[in-house]
Amino acid sequence: MRLGQFLFVGCLSLASLVSHAETLNGLYQVREPVSSQSPQERDQATQRALETLVLRLTGDAKAAQGPGLAEVRKDPQQIISQYGYDAGPPESLQVDFDPASTDRALRQAGLSLWGSNRPSILGWWLSDSTEGSNLVGDGQASAEPLRRAAQHRGLPLRLPLGDLNEQIVATAPNLEGADPAPLREASERYGADALLAVHAREEGGQWQAKWRLWLGDQKEQGTVQGADTGALADAVLLAVSQRLAPRFVTRPGVSSEQLLEVQGMNLERYASLGHLLEPFGAQLRSVDGDRIVxxxxxxxxxxRAQLSLAKLQEIPAGQAQSLPATGVEGSTPAAFPDSGAQLRFRW
Structure with a gap:
């Protein structure tokens, strides 16, 4: 298939993505609670929104206060497209930042950025309070603080249905245990990239939680506290975001230019791969059968971290030329010439 033909029909398939990762909507929209609509309160909330956004995009708690963003802190309006008030509850100032202006300002400040294509997270959240123990399910009112916190911290969070079988699995020992096997089995039907287990407890009017996160073979864990369930959820997801971001951010001045080859391409995969590679400024070099560079x-x-979200497998250098072509109609299992790629993957 010619390169032009591949690109033309590939563009038609953008609506049917098959990546396991999610393109997060509203990444540049931030809500910050306010007590009034006074100009002073609005300015303070706008500064908080800027700090929230920078942390959301970089995973770096110190980035917003760096010298490179001094002019933006002085005049955030230069990267804001609009703002308004949300009645809530709670009442909030909603700030819509312009993606292009924001990214440009952050990159000029030398900051690392995490794109909108992020790993989907299935959250198993068990809350113990004076009223008893509750697994937070997707349709429960108790799920709202978790969703609000996930949006605030820029994470695509899913919740289980919370049916009887899942309640039997989501026990405190399983949520706090080092072996994710019981939860992984129950999580398979949701198709998420990462597994988050949280055991929250209320003690003396305060909340604390132990959390564990599994993404592939990598594991993170921690302990947080909060005045209420909303603050606790925000603290958990902030910690998760800060642990995940370093794996996916694109670092100015550190990243190198290289060729990436992917085998086993078809039209749906072409669209999905394009979204996955957006943070890396991908430029198409060639298409040969089901192989793209x-x-x-x-x-x-x-x-490697980004492509793992779509379950791509890396091809060892010694096997790169021996794999047959599959996926695109009309391709043949002939040996391809060396593309010069430093990294090779296949679906």
Whole structure:
């Protein structure tokens, strides 16, 4: 298939993505609670919104106060497209930041950015209070603080249905245990990239939680506290965001330009791969049968983490030329010439 033909029909398939990761909507929209609509309160909330956004995009708690963003802190309006008030509850100032202006300002400040394509997280959240123990299910009112916190911290969070079988699995020992096997089995039907287990307890009017996160073979864990369930959820998801961000951010001045080859392509996969590679400034170099080559800017570790979200498998260098072509109608299992790619993957 010619390159032009591939691109033309590939563009038609953008609506049917098959990646396991999610493109997060509303990434540049921030809500910050306010007590009034006074100009002073609005200015303070706008500054908080800027800090929330920078942390959401970089995973770096100190980034918003860096010298590179001094002019933006002085005049946030230069990267804001609009703002308004949300009646809530709670009442909030909603600030819509312009994605292009924001990204440009952050990159000029030398900051690392995490794109909108992020790993989907299935959250198993068990709350113990004086009223008893409750697994937070997707349709429960108790799910709202978790969803609000996930949006605030820029994470695509899913919740289980919370049916009887899941309640039997989501016990405190399983949520706090080092072996995710029981939860993984119950999570398979949801198709998420990462598994988050949280055991929250109320003690003396305060909340605390132990959390564990599994993404592939990597594990993170921690303990947080909060004045109420909303604050606790925000603290958990903030911690998760800060642990995940370093795996996916594109670092200015550190990333290198290299060629990436992917085998086993078809039209749906072409669209999905394009979204996954957006943070790396991918430029299409060639298409040969079911094999595609991009020029990208990013470290090998960043690319491996990003492509793992779509379950791509890396091809060892010694096997790269021996794999047969599959996927695109009319392709043949002939040996391909060397593309010069430093990294090779296949679906």
């Amino acid at each position: 991009y020029r990208v800017n990013g470290s090998a570790e960043q690319l």
